[in-house]
Amino acid sequence: MPDLVHGPRIAIIGGGIGGLAAGAFLRRAGLTATVYEQAPALAEVGAGLVVAPNAVRLLRRLDVIERFLRRAVPLDWGWEFRRWADGGVLSVERLSGVCERLYGERTYAVHRADLLGTVRSAVPHEWIRLGARCTSVEPRPDGALLRFADGSQVEADVVIGADGVHSVVRGAVAEPAPPEYSGICAFRTVVPTHAAPEFALRPAQTLWLGPGRHFVHYPIADGSAVNIVAFAPAGDFTDESWSTTATIEEFHAEFAGWDPRVTDLITSGGVPGRWALLDRAPLRHWSRGRITLLGDAAHPMFPFFAQGAAQSIEDAAVLAHCLAASADDPEQALKRYESARIERTTRLQQVSRARRDINHLPDGPDQQARDATLAAADPLVSNGWIYGYDAEEALTS
Incomplete structure (x- = not known):
């Protein structure tokens, strides 16, 4: 860890995975920052x-990998796709040994709280300000003025908006644009290991594909629970909040007639969360002067490639590198950061959106063609542009 320097006053708005990762990588680069999180x-x-x-x-380079591995589940069995009605296996991708050989690391499943704790461990406690809800960002030639709900104000030389899909900071760098209604909602729940069937405890990410819907499960929390996330038509439901819940009966109704192993998992879970997937077009620019965006604030994407958190971590690593390299010219640093990241994240937004239609094909010729493609494909290789990418190496090559 380099000695911390007196660089620009950096304010990070948002204390989620992306915001804390930004703080961690800035510290690793020798800079200091303050993370403002609205929650208590x-x-x-x-x-x-x-x-x-x-x-x-990138977590390994932060020197937090041992903490991460305490609770992460290696998906050594890999990925598998199954047919909705009878569980017929459409495709299996074994990851054990292959993932490390191709990309130098394994693939893991983890509870979000455990990943948050991992990145938080690399951020000094005194850098974090809780209960600080940013209400406005006023751009200035030499930085920005931040206003908070409690009436306080803070001047910063650099502002990083890591405040998610409903970002306040985004309004300071991009024209306001309402999200588009995707017509899809997601259900989520967690099943304790003791209540989960044996097949769901395998170290695999299993995706059940059916007409208009798909259902995903994998073990988390050191194997003590099974995570479930499922996607179905939203109807008139448009609430994007992760705090919104549904009933088990509503969840069950969406997957009535599916393989009993799916419906048994739904029954075994607790009260499910439910949120609408709202679509947002990629931004052409996400920096303005000394203000920039990171993670979902910059490039929210459907979760069908499981890259939302990963891209925020990549953003954080690249942003820290750019600011450290040009600490005396933050505006140029932010331009370099945006230029390095926007093409990749836009591509991921686009392929994630396309996957929605592929996963939800109705039974018939198109579905059969998709299943044949899955059986013949090697997604670990074909998606090497995602998994083999080294964000820091790409910046310096």
Whole structure:
């Protein structure tokens, strides 16, 4: 860890995975920052996520990999796709040994709270300000003025908006644009190991594909629970908040007639969360002067490639490198950061959106063609542009 320097006053708005990762990588680069989080305590809502090699290698460089591995589940059995009605296996991708050989790291499943705790461990406690809800960002030639709900104000030389899909900071760098209604909602729940069937405990990410819907499960929290996330038509439901819940009966109704193993998992879970997937077109620019965006504030994407958290970690690593390299010219540093990241994240937004239609084909010729493609494909290789990517190496090559 380099000695900390007296560089620009950096304010990070948002204390989620992306905001804390930004703080961690800035500290690693020798800079200091303050993380402003509106919640009274740091806690990641949601349940599980998959952490692929492109993010794992960056966690290793933060020197937090041992903490991460305490609770992460290696997906050594890999990925499998199953047919909705009878569980017929459409495709299997074994990861054990292959992932490390191709990309130098394994793929893991983890509870979001455990990943948040991992990146938080690399951020000094005194850098974090809780209960600080930013209400406005006023650009200035030499930085920005931040206003908070409690009436306080802060001047910063650099502002990083890591405040998610409803970003306040985004309004200071991009023209306001309402999200588009995707017509899809997601259900999520967690099943304790003792209540889960044996097949769901395998170290695999299993995706059941059916007409208009798909259902995903994998073990998390050191194997003590099974994470479930499922996607179905939203109807007139448009609430994007992760705090919104549904009933088990509503969840069950969406997957009535599916393989009993799916419906049994739904029954075994607790009260499910439910949120609408709203679509946002990629931004052409996400920096203005000394203000920039990171993670979902810059490039929210559907979760169908499991890259949302990974891309925020990549953003954080690249942003820290750019600011450290040009600490005396933050505006140029932010331009370099945006230029390095926008093409990749836009591509991921686009392929994630396309996957929605592929996963939800109705039974018939197109579905049969998709299943044949899945059986013949090698997604670990074909998606090497995602998993083999080294964000820091790409910046310096």
